[in-house]
Amino acid sequence: MKGENWREALIAAVKPYRFRYDEPLAGYTSFRIGGPADLLVEVNTRAELDRLVRYCAGEGIPWLLLGRGTNVLIKDGGICGVVIRLGPDFGRITVEGVELRAGAAAPLALVAETAARHGLSGLEFASGIPGSLGGGVYMNAGAYGNEMKDVVVAAEVYRPGVGFTRLTREELELAYRSSVLQRTDGILLEALLRLTPGDETAIRAKMKELNARRREKQPLEYPSAGSVFKRPAGAYAGRLIEVAGLKGKTVGKAQVSTKHAGFIINLGGATAQEVLALIEEVRAVVFQRTGYWLEPELRILGRE
Ligand SMILES: Cc1cc2nc3c(=O)[nH]c(=O)nc-3n(C[C@H](O)[C@H](O)[C@H](O)COP(=O)(O)OP(=O)(O)OC[C@H]3O[C@@H](n4cnc5c(N)ncnc54)[C@H](O)[C@@H]3O)c2cc1C
The missing domain is CATH 3.30.43.10 (Uridine Diphospho-n-acetylenolpyruvylglucosamine Reductase, domain 2)
Incomplete structure (x- = not known):
């Protein structure tokens, strides 16, 4: 600079x-x-x-x-x-037959809602994920047994030093909470999703059911970044944290949720330093008591 x-x-x-x-x-x-x-x-x-x-x-x-x-x-x-x-022009959504094209800035919930309105099934899982389409592809977001990988067929991407390119599903290398974008500084601009024809009422009922499950299980009444840790092979991060006796563990205003131990919540005015201290403590104690080393799912960005 x-x-x-x-x-x-x-x-x-x-x-x-x-x-x-x-x-x-x-x-x-x-x-x-x-x-x-x-x-x-x-x-x-x-x-x-x-x-x-x-x-x-x-x-x-x-x-x-x-x-x-x-x-x-x-x-x-x-x-x-x-x-x-x-900006807003990157948030457009259009539907043609069973194909839905969405800009990266479009909220995933709105993309799912648009699909439902057109009687298209496949995005019910995404209706309660609060991120954008772009973040959803970057993270290969998923829930309740489905993930973006199941519906994305291609994407328009901007790559520094390369320019605008189109990547196929295979080229996006979508895997558990991972995509090629994370390794190449690629900016996702738009994605093409292929869905399946369905009954609008049934699609909406499914979305409602999944969102009710979310409200019941997740501390949505507090600010958070969703699941803090990736799911380790053969286990659930939330369960390991619970078994390690860390439910409700608090550092300053950051707390391991008592409702869902996989979430860290901001009780009001928490600092990033408090959250980071809590993350490190959780990792250390979980490792000591269960032998699992948890990897963060959320992206930790910025300077001290
Ligand atoms: C209450 C709650 C519940 C959640 N439930 C789920 C869930 O069920 N399943 C799940 O997978 N996630 C869940 N999440 C996490 C989160 O919503 C998803 O990971 C989401 O896809 C992130 O999108 P975002 O736009 O918010 O990305 P951001 O948080 O803004 O960014 C995340 C990363 O993506 C990158 N990124 C964002 N947009 C683009 C783009 N256009 N091109 C390239 N890179 C980009 C950023 O640089 C950053 O590294 C939850 C979060 C909360 C708070």
Whole structure:
């Protein structure tokens, strides 16, 4: 990052749709935690995104893309460089036959709702996942036995230094909470989903049932980032944490949920440092008592 006026220079060169200096990110995450971004930039066209990423590469400015912020823990020091968000034009959804095309910024719940309205089955599992379509593909989000991999057939992706490309399902390398995007800095712009014809009433009933199960099992009344840890082979993280006696364990205002031990909740005003301390304690105690080493599922981003 060259010079103290790097932000003004970037705005002048890129001319983005919207931007904010030193924007606190807590309000952009479901955890309600996170320090400021040096610069938050919202782009609303592919050309703007291309200009921005190229400019950052040329000037050595770090950037990261934020979706709906439902699977991230942003540290208290915030994010160095640019946080990119995709604007409303990246949130379009269209349906043709059994194919649904959705922009990365579209909320997964809205994508699932659109499918239901068109009598298309396959996205019932996603109706209660609070992230974006882009974050959903990046993480290969899943629930109740289904995942994005089951429905995604292709995606439009922007790759720094490469440009705009189309990737097939195989090229996306979707696996448990993983995709090729995580290894290539790829930005997902749009995905093509193939669904199956179904009965709208039955689809909605399924969505309602799954969402009722969520409300019953998950601490949705508190800010969180969903499941903190990946499911280790042959076990459930929540169960291991419970067995280790950590349900309700609290550091400052961060707590292992008493309703679902796989979640850490923000009791109000928790800091990222408190959440991180709790995560480390959970990992250490679970390892000591069960022999399993838990890997975080949520993305931990930013500076101390
Ligand atoms: C209450 C609750 C329940 C949840 N339940 C589930 C569940 O059942 N199943 C499940 O899998 N997850 C669940 N989650 C986690 C989360 O909703 C998903 O992982 C979701 O897909 C993340 O999307 P996002 O837009 O919020 O991504 P963010 O949290 O904004 O970002 C997560 C990662 O994705 C990257 N990313 C986001 N958008 C893009 C894009 N367009 N291109 C490239 N990279 C991108 C970011 O850079 C970041 O590294 C839950 C979360 C909460 C809070």
